[in-house]
Amino acid sequence: xxxxxxxxxxxxxxxxxxxxxxxxxxxxxxxxxxxxxxxxxxxxxxxxxxxxxxxxxxxxxxxxxxxxxxxxxxxxxxxxxxxxxxxxxxxxxxxxxxxxxxxxxxxxxxxxxxxxxxxxxxxxxxxxxxxxxxxxxxxxxxxxxxxxxxxxxxxxxxxxxxxxxxxxxxxxxxxxxxxxxxxxxxxxxxxxxxxxxxxxxxxxxxxxxxxxxxxxxxxxxxxxxxxxxxxxxxxxxxxxx
Amino acid sequence: xxxxxxxxxxxxxxxxxxxxxxxxxxxxxxxxxxxxxxxxxxxxxxxxxxxxxxxxxxxxxxxxxxxxxxxxxxxxxxxxxxxxxxxxxxxxxxxxxxxxxxxxxxxxxxxxxxxxxxxxxxxxxxxxxxxxxxxxxxxxxxxxxxxxxxxxxxxxxxxxxxxxxxxxxxxxxxxxxxxxxxxxxxxxxxxxxxxxxxxxxxxxxxxxxxxxxxxxxxx
Numbered sequence: 001x002x003x004x005x006x007x008x009x010x011x012x013x014x015x016x017x018x019x020x021x022x023x024x025x026x027x028x029x030x031x032x033x034x035x036x037x038x039x040x041x042x043x044x045x046x047x048x049x050x051x052x053x054x055x056x057x058x059x060x061x062x063x064x065x066x067x068x069x070x071x072x073x074x075x076x077x078x079x080x081x082x083x084x085x086x087x088x089x090x091x092x093x094x095x096x097x098x099x100x101x102x103x104x105x106x107x108x109x110x111x112x113x114x115x116x117x118x119x120x121x122x123x124x125x126x127x128x129x130x131x132x133x134x135x136x137x138x139x140x141x142x143x144x145x146x147x148x149x150x151x152x153x154x155x156x157x158x159x160x161x162x163x164x165x166x167x168x169x170x171x172x173x174x175x176x177x178x179x180x181x182x183x184x185x186x187x188x189x190x191x192x193x194x195x196x197x198x199x200x201x202x203x204x205x206x207x208x209x210x211x212x213x214x215x216x217x218x219x220x221x222x223x224x225x226x227x228x229x230x231x232x233x234x235x236x237x238x239x240x241x
Numbered sequence: 242x243x244x245x246x247x248x249x250x251x252x253x254x255x256x257x258x259x260x261x262x263x264x265x266x267x268x269x270x271x272x273x274x275x276x277x278x279x280x281x282x283x284x285x286x287x288x289x290x291x292x293x294x295x296x297x298x299x300x301x302x303x304x305x306x307x308x309x310x311x312x313x314x315x316x317x318x319x320x321x322x323x324x325x326x327x328x329x330x331x332x333x334x335x336x337x338x339x340x341x342x343x344x345x346x347x348x349x350x351x352x353x354x355x356x357x358x359x360x361x362x363x364x365x366x367x368x369x370x371x372x373x374x375x376x377x378x379x380x381x382x383x384x385x386x387x388x389x390x391x392x393x394x395x396x397x398x399x400x401x402x403x404x405x406x407x408x409x410x411x412x413x414x415x416x417x418x419x420x421x422x423x424x425x426x427x428x429x430x431x432x433x434x435x436x437x438x439x440x441x442x443x444x445x446x447x448x449x450x451x452x453x454x455x456x457x458x459x460x
Contacts, residue, residue: 069295069320074305077295081321082350083366086420170255 246312250424285316286360290336294360295320312448313343316359326351328417330365330433334440337362342445344412344437346427349378349452353429355437362440365433368415371422378451381405395424401438405447412437412447 069077209217262412288292294317297305305311319331340358346352348369354408370376383403390402390413399413414435415421417421427449 068300070298072301073308073310074297074301074315074318075308075310077318078310078347078352078354079350081325081364081418082347083324083327083353084351085349086351086422225249 280332287336292451293333294318294338295376313357313391315356317362319364321364325366327366328421328430330363330430332433332436334362334364342441344441344445344447346447346449348378348450355425355440357440363428363433363436366417368421368423368428370425374413374424376425376427376449377406377410378449381447381449383441383445383447385440386438386443387437399426403438
């Protein structure tokens, strides 16, 4: 047994069907608008429609993005835009270090005063150079010179008429003349006098450089400056013309 | 079921109509997110400044302050869609009210953020010091500005220099590419460096976050 539906129910069913139809049409229109906006190319006509569609898409995206961003922390928001951390060992120098200047390489080693070397206890103190002893000046003659004079006695010949030792040349008249007599054997040996040792100090340089030192230093600086200028000028010139 | 469909369709239509009244931002990428902030924070910025910008909620700000990601209150961040590439930057200071400029540099993430007051106005990918010439971390103040500076140590151009330390560590325009490093400076894309140079002044604060701390913050 079937009963006919009432007239009010039929009207309600038609209204529901109409609502469903409208909803489907709106959803299809919205989907079409989104697809058109995604494939729309600028430069053509209908910019107003394009802007409207883009704005509508942006509005929907904004709502979704706001909900997503609200759930993220600030660190996640900042990390989301990062290209990533730099990998270990990746290093490409963008700039080249300048070559050291000549005077930087010529600088001596800096030693601070008052700082003892760690090797001082091992090596010990520096040895003192031995004092040089100069030979004494000759103060005693090797031979005794007896100056002869008039009337100087000549050694008498030994008694007994022995041979004359001295040459038979008669002495010059008036006598005179020196005679070298060999030293007696009994002469005591000559001992040099005791003199204090003479210590020669090491050569010291003056606090004020000599003019030649000044001139050489200035000449060196001038040569260094000229070399730097020449090198810089050569680097600034183009390699190929 | 029918009511649900009708409600969804109406919501989509309302969203479509409300989006027609706004114009897209020129400098900012797509994706404005003004819907996640409280009413007080929303009123802090004019409506024209809300595009391309993410307003932070109080919970987000509190969490960032507690974790050390931020050391001062921040109202909004630039909305950036996805990771930036080397050499990319975003600059959007439209309708942002005046305020002190400060810079946050995250070395681990290789990201710089430029703030005007509590609002971010620019962000870019940076390069920083290598392993043998590390960039110092901490808070610095801009000591000197020089538009056409040249390094006396490396004999290299440093355009738009903002000097941070006495020994020459600076922020300047550079070649920003993958795997690159500097001798301690912060290298920026040239156009971004120009904008930052015009925005910053001597005495402004720069916060450099070291890589290890930045890594802990995201955990």
